[in-house]
Amino acid sequence: MSTFPRKISDSTVRRSSLYLRVLEALELEGSDTVSSRVLAERVGATAAQVRKDLSLFGTFGTRGLGYEVTALRERLAEILGLSHEWPVALVGAGRIGSALFEYPNFRERGFQIVAILDSDPRKVGQSWDGIEIHSTRELERTIERLGVEIALLAVPASVAQGVADHLVESGVRGILNFAPTRLRVPPGVAVNEVDLALELETLSFVLEGGGRDGNPAPEDVAAGPEGESR
Amino acid sequence: MSTFPRKISDSTVRRSSLYLRVLEALELEGSDTVSSRVLAERVGATAAQVRKDLSLFGTFGTRGLGYEVTALRERLAEILGLSHEWPVALVGAGRIGSALFEYPNFRERGFQIVAILDSDPRKVGQSWDGIEIHSTRELERTIERLGVEIALLAVPASVAQGVADHLVESGVRGILNFAPTRLRVPPGVAVNEVDLALELETLSFVLEGGGRDGNPAPEDVAAGPEGESR
């Protein structure tokens, strides 16, 4: 709904997600306000970075005081598109699919798995926690009926592109892809790849001395990916 | 083992991991050589980017011809630290832990789970596929005995930092963390965070119009995170 003057960078969005999590924790701890310094400390960034990030979204702080925890949390949640529930489809009811289904964190943050899809006739018809597993032949109908816009894609790599195409045709606009394949999707569709073998390989690169001189780089090693640009 | 003149950026390492995967596929397809253009096409980057990345590691190509597939694959694998097996410990034998354990992709790429650790007395003593689940009381001994340097951390967020500290004390230098907590580790230890709720939140941000004007940004939406630089 909301738009912003400048294009917001991926790194800013990712950090904002972390800020939100810290704000939720601070609220439970009973803090009323928080400074950019404290926020930064908690997420492993710099205070200037926090202020720059937040300033891209608007002006939230009070000079001399900091940010009001509850207000900022609410505003950030809204900005990140978390002020309403997202109905989510799980595609691929295999090993990783079942772990994802039972992951309570998704629902807590407003992502509710409302449909499970699989092509295996032995799985179709089963129910998980009251949600029936549908055949991928009913994919389009199911996605449309439930208004699903986000899908968790947990099918074998060999079929991932085909299933993704089908999802996009059916109206899905965001895919979290667990298969180790780069998906090609039309403009207007967002994909996030979760590539665990790649994550391990970046670890082994650093451990093997790629960072510098046989030792992992001292500084930025604690920060993680992203670089996650990430 | 190998060191490089300049510090290699995270994005370069991540792309290199993708190049390696494409090279493996090309080898199976029977290609002898590949140009930066083709390599780029397959991973969704530009040809110049591919050449820049590779040039940071050395000079591998032949002008007019391109890169020799097998030679480059071998060299890249070596650079990424994949020319030997890595014994890996799985810590937390829960839902995500068991999916990870059964994920064949890890072993195929040289990451072999040689130890499973859990604190739940009901799980300790069980065997998964011939590998016994050990108590976390034996963590240090197990890690040391098996020479584990990389751990998959799949325990509840509330205990993740404590377990991570214990792992580091025992000699672990690389952690792939699935708990939604930023780990603090001493210099010299590498951590990659896999934060699925965060990935979903970046999707919902884009879908909600954060990218631009109510529509996801047309260009870089297909590229994913790292971003994803991270």
Next chain:
DNA sequence: GTACCTTTGTGAAGGTTTTCACAAGCGAAG
């Protein structure tokens, strides 16, 4: 051997993200 085609490797340019540094603003205290 030469001409031509192709593709690499790489400085330089361009763009983006992070850090720096400080004026401006707010609240509290006296």
Next chain:
DNA sequence: CTTCGCTTGTGAAAACCTTCACAAAGGTAC
């Protein structure tokens, strides 16, 4: 009401990353 201490918001600088553009060089055909 003024002063003081603290913290934000933000231009400018620095660092970093990507793209451009082209000379250099290998292969091939004749």
